[in-house]
Amino acid sequence: MEQTTTYQPKDYKSDQYVRWCPGCGDHAVLNCIHKAMADRGIAPKDIAVISGIGCSSRLPYYMNSYGFHTIHGRGAAIATGVKTANPALTVWLATGDGDCLAIGGNHFIHAVRRNVDINIILFNNKIYGLTKGQYSPTTDRGFVSKSSPYGTVEDPFIPAELTFGARGNFFARAIDVDLKNTTEVLTACSKHKGASVVEVLVNCVIFNDGVHKQISVKEARAERTIFLRHGEKMLFGNDNGKGIVLDGLKLKVITIGQDGYTLDDVLVHDAHTPDATLHAMLAMMSGDLPVALGVIRDVEAPCYDAEVEKQIAEVQAKKPIRKLHDLLMSGEIWEVK
Amino acid sequence: MAEQTKVTTLEKVVVRFSGDSGDGMQLTGTIFSNLSAILGNEISTFPDFPAEIRAPQGSLSGVSGFQVHLGSREIFTPGDRADVLVAMNPAALKVNVNHLKPTSIIIIDSDSFGKADLDKANFTTDDPFKELGLTAQVVAAPISTMAKDGLAEFGLDNKSAVRCKNMFALGLVCWLFDRPLDKAEHMLQNKFSKKPAIAKANIKALTDGYNYGSNIHASVSTYRIESKKAAPGFYMDINGNKATSYGLIAAAEKAGLKLFLGSYPITPATDILQELSARKELGVKALQFEDEIAGICTAIGASFAGSLAATSTSGPGLALKSEAIGLAMIAELPLVVIDVQRGGPSTGLPTKSEQTDLLQALYGRNGESPVAVIAASTPTDCFDAAFWAGKLAVEHMTPVILLTDSFLANGSSAWRIPDLDTYPDIKPAYPADYKGEEPWKPYRRNPETLVRYWAIPGMEGFAHRIGGLEKDYDTSAISTEPYNHQKMIATRQAKIDKIAGCIPGQKVIGDEEADLLIVGWGGTFGHLCEAMETMREKGKKVALAHFKFINPLPENTAEIFAKYKKVVVAEQNNGQFANYLRSKVSGFTPCKFNRVKGQPFIVSRLVEEFTKLLEA
Numbered sequence: 001m002e003q004t005t006t007y008q009p010k011d012y013k014s015d016q017y018v019r020w021c022p023g024c025g026d027h028a029v030l031n032c033i034h035k036a037m038a039d040r041g042i043a044p045k046d047i048a049v050i051s052g053i054g055c056s057s058r059l060p061y062y063m064n065s066y067g068f069h070t071i072h073g074r075g076a077a078i079a080t081g082v083k084t085a086n087p088a089l090t091v092w093l094a095t096g097d098g099d100c101l102a103i104g105g106n107h108f109i110h111a112v113r114r115n116v117d118i119n120i121i122l123f124n125n126k127i128y129g130l131t132k133g134q135y136s137p138t139t140d141r142g143f144v145s146k147s148s149p150y151g152t153v154e155d156p157f158i159p160a161e162l163t164f165g166a167r168g169n170f171f172a173r174a175i176d177v178d179l180k181n182t183t184e185v186l187t188a189c190s191k192h193k194g195a196s197v198v199e200v201l202v203n204c205v206i207f208n209d210g211v212h213k214q215i216s217v218k219e220a221r222a223e224r225t226i227f228l229r230h231g232e233k234m235l236f237g238n239d240n241g242k243g244i245v246l247d248g249l250k251l252k253v254i255t256i257g258q259d260g261y262t263l264d265d266v267l268v269h270d271a272h273t274p275d276a277t278l279h280a281m282l283a284m285m286s287g288d289l290p291v292a293l294g295v296i297r298d299v300e301a302p303c304y305d306a307e308v309e310k311q312i313a314e315v316q317a318k319k320p321i322r323k324l325h326d327l328l329m330s331g332e333i334w335e336v337k
Numbered sequence: 338m339a340e341q342t343k344v345t346t347l348e349k350v351v352v353r354f355s356g357d358s359g360d361g362m363q364l365t366g367t368i369f370s371n372l373s374a375i376l377g378n379e380i381s382t383f384p385d386f387p388a389e390i391r392a393p394q395g396s397l398s399g400v401s402g403f404q405v406h407l408g409s410r411e412i413f414t415p416g417d418r419a420d421v422l423v424a425m426n427p428a429a430l431k432v433n434v435n436h437l438k439p440t441s442i443i444i445i446d447s448d449s450f451g452k453a454d455l456d457k458a459n460f461t462t463d464d465p466f467k468e469l470g471l472t473a474q475v476v477a478a479p480i481s482t483m484a485k486d487g488l489a490e491f492g493l494d495n496k497s498a499v500r501c502k503n504m505f506a507l508g509l510v511c512w513l514f515d516r517p518l519d520k521a522e523h524m525l526q527n528k529f530s531k532k533p534a535i536a537k538a539n540i541k542a543l544t545d546g547y548n549y550g551s552n553i554h555a556s557v558s559t560y561r562i563e564s565k566k567a568a569p570g571f572y573m574d575i576n577g578n579k580a581t582s583y584g585l586i587a588a589a590e591k592a593g594l595k596l597f598l599g600s601y602p603i604t605p606a607t608d609i610l611q612e613l614s615a616r617k618e619l620g621v622k623a624l625q626f627e628d629e630i631a632g633i634c635t636a637i638g639a640s641f642a643g644s645l646a647a648t649s650t651s652g653p654g655l656a657l658k659s660e661a662i663g664l665a666m667i668a669e670l671p672l673v674v675i676d677v678q679r680g681g682p683s684t685g686l687p688t689k690s691e692q693t694d695l696l697q698a699l700y701g702r703n704g705e706s707p708v709a710v711i712a713a714s715t716p717t718d719c720f721d722a723a724f725w726a727g728k729l730a731v732e733h734m735t736p737v738i739l740l741t742d743s744f745l746a747n748g749s750s751a752w753r754i755p756d757l758d759t760y761p762d763i764k765p766a767y768p769a770d771y772k773g774e775e776p777w778k779p780y781r782r783n784p785e786t787l788v789r790y791w792a793i794p795g796m797e798g799f800a801h802r803i804g805g806l807e808k809d810y811d812t813s814a815i816s817t818e819p820y821n822h823q824k825m826i827a828t829r830q831a832k833i834d835k836i837a838g839c840i841p842g843q844k845v846i847g848d849e850e851a852d853l854l855i856v857g858w859g860g861t862f863g864h865l866c867e868a869m870e871t872m873r874e875k876g877k878k879v880a881l882a883h884f885k886f887i888n889p890l891p892e893n894t895a896e897i898f899a900k901y902k903k904v905v906v907a908e909q910n911n912g913q914f915a916n917y918l919r920s921k922v923s924g925f926t927p928c929k930f931n932r933v934k935g936q937p938f939i940v941s942r943l944v945e946e947f948t949k950l951l952e953a
Contacts, residue, residue, distance in 0.1 A: 014802070016814065081640075086644075312620055322618065322620075324619065327616075334520075
């Protein structure tokens, strides 16, 4: 349908006072969501924002759309129900690292596997904020928190790896301090048909301040992160002087003009290729390799909600019965006169 | 020469078909009971199959049975003990020895009573009847051989021919009960419509069995069960799980809503998921999700999005759904939660029946979390109960827990296909119906019913946010204000209490001036009713109040109880309903009859106990 109305970010903003801590990364992400929604131009009445429990799950109250703040970990299942019941709605899920990957891990992987057309914003601050500072499933090994006073003795989930393990078709990463790119990523997420996961690295100013600072501080960002765009060379660093190349079966950082490497050697990002191998390698980059931001994987695949409707339409095309009474009368019956 | 056949006219008779899992006893039983229903008998059936999916052939654990109770007067239960047992092998005989009367007739397939067959059923002698102490009349017929020989010209392989032996047995039973075969032939033609050769073979075996019966009738009495004049209309045979599924479809149709079921397989509720997921032509979205919690949460999502949403489960699943029921309750969204109760606790007795989830349904949530609870009383009543569950959920914006049980779920009886025009309307209250002076808010209520208005995503002008947090009575925004919380707690309770004004009053059946009032709820109706009738036939003054609406109770509940000096609450748990009633009706101190064996009540035992109470 032709789009007739244009929307401003403020059209998606509710009148509720935003109760996140001053300095919390969620504020910035909320603004990016409002902007991304205005970019997409979908009427607020046709949007449902679902959430579980946790700091980030307060988000639906700050939207002017339909919203449902549900119970811990179950947002993905409830969003699945909303979208499947009415595929015409645009459904967003706001969730955090604890809500999504600990108590809600099962619903998350199955929503991704089914490829329900929902937009999942995973606010990852690697800590439980609302319960005041316990470690989460994304907390690094050895991290000292209130519930790990001698450090954790477990390895974290990498959300991208989990998404790909669940056969996800869309994964993107953004960082709270980079408003422009976060908005771009959220817009792409919303455009993708299917379960789209955006991991937003957010800072918890109270319980995990500076958790992402190695890549979030402005001076470090160019050298320690790479923003991937489909069809573009994988370049980063000041003046885009560095690139990612494939060295055997591994990714490697090169400096253009050094060691015989030229711009031609640098990989071109293909977010649309169905093979997730390189996507996984890119998403897992750390240490000497820059942290990948942007849309890492964006592959079209059949959506669960649409397939459910399609199947109903196929059966209805073959069977004319639409009412219970007609169904019953078509079965094994007898008459008493 | 055959002697004159002795025809006995009976008011009711219990027939049990029993054989190996692969012997087709369920089909045989179903055809026989449908046939009887068509001829105007009342029927009640009880399929009794093993928990094992494929037990060894001929073994005790592999015995599959189908019991049908038919009569010329009202039939309430599948019957305590069988008058006629068809035992296709020694294992079937042995397993059913406690389901027999001293006067029973036993029909056996003598071809499968050889030494090896007896060994498989752990008999130690070559006379199984003597070994079991049976004195019943036995009709030993070489059923397998005769079925096979009769099909010699059909060109079937040996296995397919022998497989028709169940129809030979059915033919024999049809002769015994004077059932004409034409209707059965028609059913077989329908059943095997895609395999005409198999249909023909089965019909031939059926006819051979019937003719065999009429040729050997010398030593066996035959029975006549008079027809009862049933209400005119079209009938079908239906079990509780199917009736529940259809009740939900009917409610959605009446309410003008799409039906959504989010579920997860669990015995004995799985058939509801299976039936509804096959109903795509009716536009039903019935979907299997990753766990019980996802089942209910997708349903809550669908309810938020404007569907009539339901989830189906059994006791352990209800436990997993508790938190989500609380969410639907505080969010005030319509939701039907079906609990097909089974033996508990924990995994318990998954294929057996109990009424032990009542308190879980009423109270099994954190916080003050009242929801409506209703219970189906017979397999066919599952339709009405599910319809009511949908009606109350939508019209009162609340979760409704519908309790059925394994006995109802798998038991069946003849059901007159209902005319939905005679069912009450279901009218969802949308925000367009809001007439208040203040601007609409999601938790603005109808001042009389206290029901909020259902704003559905996509509606222009009603975008709103709801959730599991407490909200302000007036603004609907999040609130932790103490007086507001107290008011909201009271309001949500009052909203449920007010449902009592929208449901039928409690009925009492039996003697008006009874010396004993039996009180029951849910799936025990048939047994309690038959116990009552049996006592009344013996001149006792007894009445029965059987509850379908559990929370809230019908408005006249206390008034009924006040009329009777002696009241006994009979239920398949340790007294959950009795204690609940005591908490709701002041001064109510009933006697209790409780059995938790995973088995239906035994009518004769009920009669004995109730008579003792009456005479005490």
